Amino acid sequence: MSDPRIPIVILGATGMVGQRAIQLLAEHPWFRVGALAASSRSAGRPYREACRWNLDGEPYAGVGDLPVLPCEASALVRGAGARALALSALPSDVARTVEVALAEAGWVVVSNASAFRADPRVPLVIPEVNADHLRLIDRQPWPGALVTNPNCTSTPLTLALAPIHREVGLEAVCAASYQAVSGAGYPGESAWDLLANVRPHPGDEEQKMAAEPKRMLGTLGQNGIVQASFSMSARCVRVPVVDGHLVAAQVRTRSTITPERAASLIRSFDPGLDLPSAPRPTLLVDDRRDRPQPRLDASAGRGMAVTVGRIEPCEVMGLKLFCLAHNTLRGAAGAALLNAELLRSEGYLERLKG
C-alpha cells in the first residue's frame, strides 16, 4: 500500500539538522521523507555513502539507499516535482539562492537557515508564539512560499519571555547563551577551541539573538511586522556540551512582576496548538536550584519543550531566569517540522496541489 503521508524534500540532508529531520520523519504521522539533497560532494551518491550519520538510533533512519540530489532548483524540480514541500538545513549563503528559487518555482520551503529570517516578506515563526505571522505568506510574491524558524538561542528565550511579555510588557532584556557543540554542525568547530574551554561566538549569533525575539514578539500590521519595542543585548558563548543551549536572561518589564507570578505564567502557558510535534506543556518550570542543565533537560518533551528555572528577583533589571532548549530539535529540525505542521493545518499546503 502506498504511503499517504506528504513527502518532504530535505535540503542539507547530510548535515546535523538534516539528519535530525530525517530521524523525526521516520515516525511522523503526516509527513515522510520524499527526497534528499546536499552539496556537489554528496550528489549522485546513496545517502548512506554520502552521510556520516551522527545520531543515536538506526543509522540513516531507513533512507540509506535514497540517492542524494544536488541542491540546484532546476535539478530539484526535475527530481522531486514542480510542486513540493522542502525542509531546508542549508548553510545560509547557499539558502539565499536556492530557497527563493524554489519558492519562485512553486515550492513551499520551511527553513532553518538565517538567510531570510529578517526579510520583511518572510515569516519568522514559533507556532506557540506568533502563528498569525504566517499570514505574511499571503503577501509573498512567489507562487510557492517561504517560512523560517529562529536561531537556536532565540527559540528558548522567546518562548520563555512570551507569557511575561503578554502580561506586563518587556522593556529591556540582557541575555547570555551557553551553546552546545552540535549547534555548529558537523565537523563544526575545532576540538582545540572546544575542549576544556569556553569560547565567545566569533560569528553573528549575537545579532540574531538580539533581533529575532523582537520580531517574533511583535505584531502583524498592514505594512508587515511591527517589532516589539523592548531593547535587547545578547552575548553568545560555545561551551563543551553536546546538545542543548542554555540561556541566562535578565529582564526589565514595563510593570512590576514578581518571580512567583512570572513562574505561574510560564507554567500555565497554553498556546492551544494541536500539532503532532507540539509538546504539552510547551514550557516547564523546574524549581531545583541547579536546573535546567543541558544533559538532564534538553530532551524534555521529546526535545521540543523549553525548561525554565531560577526565576528570581534581579537587583539590576527586576527579574532573571535561565531557559534551555535542545538546539537541533526545538532549535532546528523539530522547529521546522512544527512550522510545516502549522502550514498544513492553516491550509497553506493546498497550493502544492495547484
Ligand code: NAP
Ligand atoms: P552542517 O552539519 O554543516 O550541514 C550542512 C548541510 O548543508 C550538509 O548537508 C551539506 O552537504 C550541505 N551543504 C553545504 N554546502 C552546500 C552547498 N554549497 N550546496 C548544497 N548543500 C550544501 O550544518 P547544520 O548544523 O546541519 O546547519 C544547517 C543549517 O541550519 C545552517 O544554516 C545552520 O545555521 C542552521 N541551524 C543549525 C542549528 C544547529 O543546532 N545545528 C540550529 C539552528 C539552525 P554536504 O554533506 O554534501 O557538504
